[in-house]
Amino acid sequence: MARAARFTNRFDLVLFGACILLSLVSMVLPPNLREPVAGSLRRSLVAPLVRLQEGAERWRGAYLTAERAELRRDTLALAAARVPTLESDNDRLRSLLGLGAKLQWGFIPAQALQGRGRIDDFTITLSAGSRAGIRERSLVVAPEGVVGMVQTVDPTMSLAILYAHPDFRVSAMSADGSAFGIVQPHLAKTGAAAPQSYLASERWLLELRGVPFRSTLKPGAVVYSSGMGGIYPRGIPVGVVLGEVKTAEAWARTYLLRPAVNPAEISAVMVLTPQRATSGLTNVWGEIGAVDSATKRIVTAGDSLARQAASAEAAARRAAIDSAVRVYRDSAGREGATTADSIARMVPGAPVVPRPAPTPAPRRDTTGGVRP
Amino acid sequence: MNWSATIRTVLLCSVLVFLHYTLRPLLAWRASPDFLIIALLLAAVRVRPGVAAIIGFIVGLASDSLALGAFGAGALAMTLIGFSWSKLKAVFFADHVLLNGFFLFLGKWIYEVVMNVVERRMEGAELLVQIVVWSSLSAFVTAVAGVLALMALRPVLETRAA
Numbered sequence: 001m002a003r004a005a006r007f008t009n010r011f012d013l014v015l016f017g018a019c020i021l022l023s024l025v026s027m028v029l030p031p032n033l034r035e036p037v038a039g040s041l042r043r044s045l046v047a048p049l050v051r052l053q054e055g056a057e058r059w060r061g062a063y064l065t066a067e068r069a070e071l072r073r074d075t076l077a078l079a080a081a082r083v084p085t086l087e088s089d090n091d092r093l094r095s096l097l098g099l100g101a102k103l104q105w106g107f108i109p110a111q112a113l114q115g116r117g118r119i120d121d122f123t124i125t126l127s128a129g130s131r132a133g134i135r136e137r138s139l140v141v142a143p144e145g146v147v148g149m150v151q152t153v154d155p156t157m158s159l160a161i162l163y164a165h166p167d168f169r170v171s172a173m174s175a176d177g178s179a180f181g182i183v184q185p186h187l188a189k190t191g192a193a194a195p196q197s198y199l200a201s202e203r204w205l206l207e208l209r210g211v212p213f214r215s216t217l218k219p220g221a222v223v224y225s226s227g228m229g230g231i232y233p234r235g236i237p238v239g240v241v242l243g244e245v246k247t248a249e250a251w252a253r254t255y256l257l258r259p260a261v262n263p264a265e266i267s268a269v270m271v272l273t274p275q276r277a278t279s280g281l282t283n284v285w286g287e288i289g290a291v292d293s294a295t296k297r298i299v300t301a302g303d304s305l306a307r308q309a310a311s312a313e314a315a316a317r318r319a320a321i322d323s324a325v326r327v328y329r330d331s332a333g334r335e336g337a338t339t340a341d342s343i344a345r346m347v348p349g350a351p352v353v354p355r356p357a358p359t360p361a362p363r364r365d366t367t368g369g370v371r372p
Numbered sequence: 373m374n375w376s377a378t379i380r381t382v383l384l385c386s387v388l389v390f391l392h393y394t395l396r397p398l399l400a401w402r403a404s405p406d407f408l409i410i411a412l413l414l415a416a417v418r419v420r421p422g423v424a425a426i427i428g429f430i431v432g433l434a435s436d437s438l439a440l441g442a443f444g445a446g447a448l449a450m451t452l453i454g455f456s457w458s459k460l461k462a463v464f465f466a467d468h469v470l471l472n473g474f475f476l477f478l479g480k481w482i483y484e485v486v487m488n489v490v491e492r493r494m495e496g497a498e499l500l501v502q503i504v505v506w507s508s509l510s511a512f513v514t515a516v517a518g519v520l521a522l523m524a525l526r527p528v529l530e531t532r533a534a
Contacts, residue, residue, distance in 0.1 A: 008420065012455075015422030019429040019451040026433065026444030027490065034443050041437035045430075049393045050438070056397040063398075113397070121439050159438070166493070203498075 035152060042154055050113070050157060054127050057113055061267060106276025108132050110158075112140075112147075112269050122165035122185075124148070126158045126271065134158050137231060139272040145237030145260030145285070146170060146225065147269050162266070163238075163259055164204050171229035172208055172238050175222050179215035181208045183223065183238050186256060206239050206257040217241045217255055224285075233281045380528055381418050385411040388521070403510040405517035408435065409480045412454050413472070413518065421458035428454025442491040449486035453479045469522055477515035481507055 026034065042050070110128040114121070128134055130153045140147040140160045148168065152159040161168055164185050172183040186205040208223055217223075221241045227234030239257030247254045272281075392407035408431055416424035432450030436443045457479060484507035488494060494502055 012420055012422035012425075016425040016451070016455045019425045019455075020448065023429060023432070023444045023448035023451055026436070026447060027442065029443070038437040038443055041434055045434050046437050049389070049434075052390065052393040053397050056394040060398050060400065121441070123439055123441070125438055 053113055106273045108271045110271055112266050122162045124160050129154045129156045129158050131155050134271050139277055140269050142261045142269050147261050170232045171226045172223045173226035179211045179217055181211040183208050204263050208255040208257055211253040219243050233277050235281050385415050403513050406514045410518040416454045416457040417461040421455050424454035424458035425451050445487050445490040449483040473515045473519040476518040477511045480514040481511035
């Protein structure tokens, strides 16, 4: 009896040790070996649970929508006289925010579910997978701008990292293209460099690093993807400059950005197909193209003004030089005999011969010089 | 544990797993109750420690499959908790609701600590605040939800004799 109890105890310990060992092995598995295991779990055991979560999120969305609709009804009831105006404003805003209408093609709408429900995961589960056309490294965007990037794709779902994920990077630039840098999450500094004012909520902010020192960005400036990183095409809003962060780097500036997309509002997103991403998005968000063209117009106008000023200055310089040359020639012609005087004056001890006062020479470039 | 008790336990655990993937997203709290932990406790105190470790491992690994970083961390934490609970139950775990609540708090807090430390997402003061404030709050909410669930399910529950 005692032997049987000892055996079961040992058997329990062996099972426990095996589970711990397998857990540790899972943690150190390389991604190419880890992904098949996780993918098979997602497709089999977890798939119905994710569908449950998707349904719950839909219920929550419906509840919030109903609540918003109720609030809207109350507001409309209070402002009944302004209903037509509100309706037209609503239509206008809807048309402005109609990202789908602007994209026209090459996007897959998906519902974003928070991964495991842990606040620090910085990953989302998308309710669309490879069957819907999503591929790895597809871009995830919202009407406001960059959301993240798809990392793993299953037939019916996919996983994406958010912009606050430590691995997230995007090459970015200012709207006028005067400042370029790399946007990455605003991670907490540790050790002696840790600022006392760092808050957990700041973890969702972004940093624009490596901006050349000569380029300055004002608070409120919008930062867009530059298209130079090879993944994100040019022209997607990434964030808004909050201010400059003081760093030890003496040759580059770092700016703190507020993300273009509020993390609390990441519920419905759009996944861009690779073909759509490579075809360019400059005109989708609009501002970058408008700002670019406005900047070009300003630069062109500035250039023409500068050219005019430069040519005027060059003409004035030429006139002054001509005048000086003429004065010199006239003087040389009139005072050819006095050259020796000049030489004589340069010789120490030579007698100084007083010269008669020179007669003013006629100057053609002056109006009061000579009159008939 | 006879077949009737086994089926009841499986059903109750299924309900708790269902709640984890339906009620939690509906609540959407910063520190929401972890029904998987409650289900693990419910199952762990009714089976042998080795089986509890396997259940914890499977539940943790399934939970990990939805996250890209630190795959296996949840499995490690759940294995530890499942085995420990089953062992504790065998040693001195009294069939007292508040004591169960305390162990739920401890289990969830240890789970959070293991996850935060293994994932290495935070360091220094941020990690300390996460563990002391948010993990504790999450563990407290889980313990309260667990106590309520145990009180509600007491008539249909039958624990293994210590």
